[in-house]
Each structure stands twice: as structure tokens, then as C-alpha cells.
Amino acid sequence: xxxxxxxxxxxxxxxxxxxxxxxxxxxxxxxxxxxxxxxxxxxxxxxxxxxxxxxxxxxxxxxxxxxxxxxxxxxxxxxxxxxxxxxxxxxxxxxxxxxxxxxxxxxxxxxxxxxxxxxxxxxxxxxxxxxxxxxxxxxxxxxxxxxxxxxxxxxxxxxxxxxxxxxxxxxxxxxxxxxxxxxxxxxxxxxxxxxxxxxxxxxxxxxxxxxxxxxxxxxxxxxxxxxxxxxxxxxxxxxxxxxxxxxxxxxxxxxxxxxxxxxxxxxxxxxxxxxxxxxxxxxxxxxxxxxxxxxxxxxxxxxxxxxxxxxxxxxxxxxxxxxxxxxxxxxxxxxxxxxxxxxxxxxxxxxxxxxxxxxxxx
Numbered sequence: 001x002x003x004x005x006x007x008x009x010x011x012x013x014x015x016x017x018x019x020x021x022x023x024x025x026x027x028x029x030x031x032x033x034x035x036x037x038x039x040x041x042x043x044x045x046x047x048x049x050x051x052x053x054x055x056x057x058x059x060x061x062x063x064x065x066x067x068x069x070x071x072x073x074x075x076x077x078x079x080x081x082x083x084x085x086x087x088x089x090x091x092x093x094x095x096x097x098x099x100x101x102x103x104x105x106x107x108x109x110x111x112x113x114x115x116x117x118x119x120x121x122x123x124x125x126x127x128x129x130x131x132x133x134x135x136x137x138x139x140x141x142x143x144x145x146x147x148x149x150x151x152x153x154x155x156x157x158x159x160x161x162x163x164x165x166x167x168x169x170x171x172x173x174x175x176x177x178x179x180x181x182x183x184x185x186x187x188x189x190x191x192x193x194x195x196x197x198x199x200x201x202x203x204x205x206x207x208x209x210x211x212x213x214x215x216x217x218x219x220x221x222x223x224x225x226x227x228x229x230x231x232x233x234x235x236x237x238x239x240x241x242x243x244x245x246x247x248x249x250x251x252x253x254x255x256x257x258x259x260x261x262x263x264x265x266x267x268x269x270x271x272x273x274x275x276x277x278x279x280x281x282x283x284x285x286x287x288x289x290x291x292x293x294x295x296x297x298x299x300x301x302x303x304x305x306x307x308x309x310x311x312x313x314x315x316x317x318x319x320x321x322x323x324x325x326x327x328x329x330x331x332x333x334x335x336x337x338x339x340x341x342x343x344x345x346x347x348x349x350x351x352x353x354x355x356x357x358x359x360x361x362x
Contacts, residue, residue, distance in 0.1 A: 003074070004031035005248050006055070006216055011068035013050055013059070020320045024050040026272040026327075027068070032216065032248050037239065039251045039263035039280070041295070045316050047272040048252045052218045055250070056095050057085050072216070090117075091126030094214035098221040100201035104193040111189040114173040114208055121212050129168050176207040179244065180237055199230035206237065210245055217241075220252045235262050256295050260284060265352075268292050271317055271327040278353040288355040290332045326358070334359055 013025040025047045032038050040048050053059050055070055057077065070077045072093065077085055097103050105113055121127035170189070177185035180203045193201055202222060209217055219238065223231040238249060239262045253259055259266050259280065266283045268276040268291065276289040287293045294312040314331035317323055326344050329335040339358055347360040 002033070005034050005036075005073065006032040006250075007069070007071040008051075008055070009069040009071065011051070011054065011070065012066040013047075013054055014064050014066055015060075016062045016064060017320075021064075022319045023322075024063075024272050024319065025054070026323075028269070028272070028274050029068075030267055030274060030277060032250055034215075034248055035242050035246060037242055037249045037251065037262055037264045038267065039253060039259035039265070040267045040269060041253055041256055041259050042269035043254055043295075043316070045271070045319070046269040048254075048269055049220055050272075051269070052095065052220050052250065052252050055216075056089055056093050056218055057082075058089075058095070087124060087126060090209075090212045090214065091121055091124070092214055092216070094209035094212060094217045096202070096205050096209050096217065096219040096222045098224055100198065100205045100225075101193060103205055104201060106193050109190055109192055110196075110204060111170065111173065114189070114204075114211070115169040117208050118169045118172055118211060127212055129172055172211060173207075176211040177204070179210070179241075180204075180207045181233075182207070197230070198226050199234060202226065202230075202234055203237070206234075206241075210241065210247070213245075214247060216248050216250065218250045218252070221254070222251075223253075223258065231258075232261075238262060256299055268295070271319065271323070273327050274356070275328065276355045278349075282350075282353050286349075286353075288349060288353075288360065289328075289357050290334055290359075291328050294331075326356075 008031070009029050011025050011028045012023075015022040015024055028047070028051065030038075040051060042048055050059070050063075053063075054065065055072075055077070059065070065078060068078070072088065077088060080088075104110070118127065118129065122129060173189060174185050177188060182188055182200065182203055188196070188200070188204070196204070206222075222238070223234050226234060235258065238251070241247060242249060251259070251263065263280045266278060266280050267274055268283075268289065270291045276283070276287070276292045278286075283292065284296065287296055291312070294310070297310040298312065300309065312331055317327060317330060325338075325340040325342055326332070326335070329339040332339065336358070342358075344356050344358045346354045346356050348354050349360070
């Protein structure tokens with residue numbers, strides 16, 4: 001069996017707050033393979049975003065990694081010096097954040113922001129763009145002229161306050177905007193973020209992340225702020241990009257419906273612990289952990305009903321305290337005294353399906 005692209009082992013992360021420590025992740029382990037789409041699901045406070053930020057190295061100053069490993073292509077990222085680890089950010093591991101309006105600078109045109117991203121990557125040595133003949137129109141050598149006209153379908157002109165030597169970056173930006181299905185990309189480059197829709201901005205963020213050629217793309221709730229139609233378009237785009245650019249995607253979402261549409265495999269997090277993992281079809285056909293079952297039962301069925309939506313009773317445990325036993329015990333209809341005292345082990349249901357619950361132990 002081939003080695004995983006990403007191998008997270010026993011990852012534990014806490015946040016230092018004024019009244020103690022919040023245990024955000026508690027011994028999380030999983031793998032992501034090449035060209036695989038993995039969804040991490042769970043309600044707010046389950047540790048999903050902390051997981052993504054730990055992998056890419058963007059945890060806030062009050063975060064403490066208490067233990068574990070984040071092994072990417074055989075290298076433990078947590079053991080690297082900060083400057084060395086920064087070389088992996090963007091170029092090897094990219095990230096798309098929840099709200100694109102907070103990620104794009106509102107006072108600068110898209111062209112300037114896209115070009116800056118490419119320049120920084122090239123300065124770091126993580127990206128190498130082909131040099132162009134600037135004596136020719138639009139700074140593009142002859143063999144690329146046909147590419148522009150035929151594939152991109154854009155006119156040969158510069159703009160947006162960019163210099164002639166920014167032409168190669170601009171061409172690169174246009175290529176990626178076209179890849180994420182943005183119509184009239186040349187016009188979009190000359191606009192400010194506030195002139196674009198939420199879906200358009202999110203596509204731009206995806207294009208910028210992909211332009212650095214990452215092998216792993218982390219998407220943290222990328223469709224939460226979008227309407228249903230735009231959400232479906234963005235998800236379809238992300239699913240198709242695996243085949244087009246060969247990247248693996250780790251999707252962080254609270255929406256089981258979103259995971260069902262695009263994922264190959266699903267990881268279910270609760271209170272900082274991984275409680276179930278399975279291929280997407282297996283999970284929806286045969287959910288085993290009571291928390292996973294509760295999440296699936298709470299999804300609206302798409303037809304009118306007089307019945308109230310099913311909800312998981314109780315509340316998420318206080319993450320500042322040490323939790324004895326199963327983290328879901330206080331909300332579980334099947335919990336026994338054993339569940340409240342001892343931690344359940346992972347039970348292997350089959351080759352690809354594991355669950356952490358005493359219901360399936362010996």
C-alpha cells in the first residue's frame with residue numbers, strides 16, 4: 001500500500017485562556033492519500049478548524065501543541081523551525097478560509113493581490129514561472145500567443161496598475177481564473193472584491209490557492225456564506241479540481257449534506273476526538289457511532305413534514321475540563337456506567353470503517 005500524503009498521529013492541541021486551558025484536539029489520528037477528497041465533519045467546537053490550522057501552521061499565539069505528529073510527505077511539520085515550515089505554506093499545503101471577504105484586501109484590485117501572491121511564492125523559491133519575451137505584445141513569447149487566444153480567450157493588454165514585468169504573473173492569474181470557471185477573467189482582474197459576489201470571490205480564493213500548486217488543499221467551511229446554487233457550483237468545482245490538478249482536499253464542514261456530495265471519505269469529530277471514520281457511502285448507509293447517527297437524523301429530508309426535526313439532546317462538554325470516559329456519554333441514549341469511566345478504543349468494523357464506541361466492543 002502506498003504511503004499517505006498526510007499522516008496525522010495522536011495530535012493534541014490546547015488553547016491558553018484567562019480561566020484555564022481549552023482542550024481543542026485530543027489524540028486525533030488519520031491519513032489523507034494522493035488525489036483523495038476527505039471531509040471532516042462535526043458541530044461547532046468539535047475542533048475542525050483547529051485541526052486545519054495546526055496542519056498548515058497558522059495556530060494563534062495562545063495555542064499549544066501538546067503532542068503528536070503531522071507528517072507530510074514523510075516530514076514531521078511540527079518538528080521544523082518556523083522559517084523552514086513556512087516554505088510548505090501555500091506551495092505544498094494551501095488553505096481556503098470560510099469568508100473570502102476577510103481574505104481579500106478590499107482596497108486593492110484582484111490583479112494586484114493575485115500577482116503579489118505569485119511573486120512571494122517565486123521569491124521563496126517554491127514557484128518558478130517561465131520567463132517571457134517582454135519585447136512582444138503583452139510580454140508573451142510567440143508560442144504562448146496561441147494559448148492566450150485559443151484557451152484563455154482574452155485580449156493582449158495590461159492594466160490594473162501592473163508593470164510590464166508583471167505580465168507573466170498576470171497570464172498565470174488568468175489561466176487559473178479560467179480553470180475555476182470564472183467568465184471574462186480579464187475583467188474580473190480589474191475589479192475590487194466588493195464589486196464581486198461571494199461565490200466569485202470564493203472562486204478567486206480557490207484559484208489563488210491552486211496557483212501555488214499545492215499537493216494538499218485545506219478548505220475550511222468554504223461554502224458557508226454562499227447561497228445554495230453557488231454552493232453547489234463551488235463544490236462541483238472543488239470535486240473536479242482533484243482530477244484536473246492532482247491535489248488532495250481536506251474539507252472542513254459542519255454540513256453532512258456537503259460531505260455527501262463531494263467526499264471520498266468522512267472523519268467525524270466530536271469534542272476534539274475522532275469518533276468515526278468511513279468511506280462516504282459506507283458512513284451514510286451504515287453509521288455506527290451514536291453521534292454520527294444523531295447528525296444524520298438531524299438533516300432535513302427535503303419534503304414538508306409536520307414533525308419536528310430530530311436533535312441531539314444535551315450540550316457539548318466543557319472543553320476546559322478533563323473528560324473521563326467517552327466524550328459523548330452525557331448525550332448518548334446508549335451510555336452505561338462503563339462509558340462514563342473508561343475511554344472506548346477504536347473498533348475496526350471493516351477494512352475502511354472504524355468507530356470509537358463500547359457498543360461494538362467485545
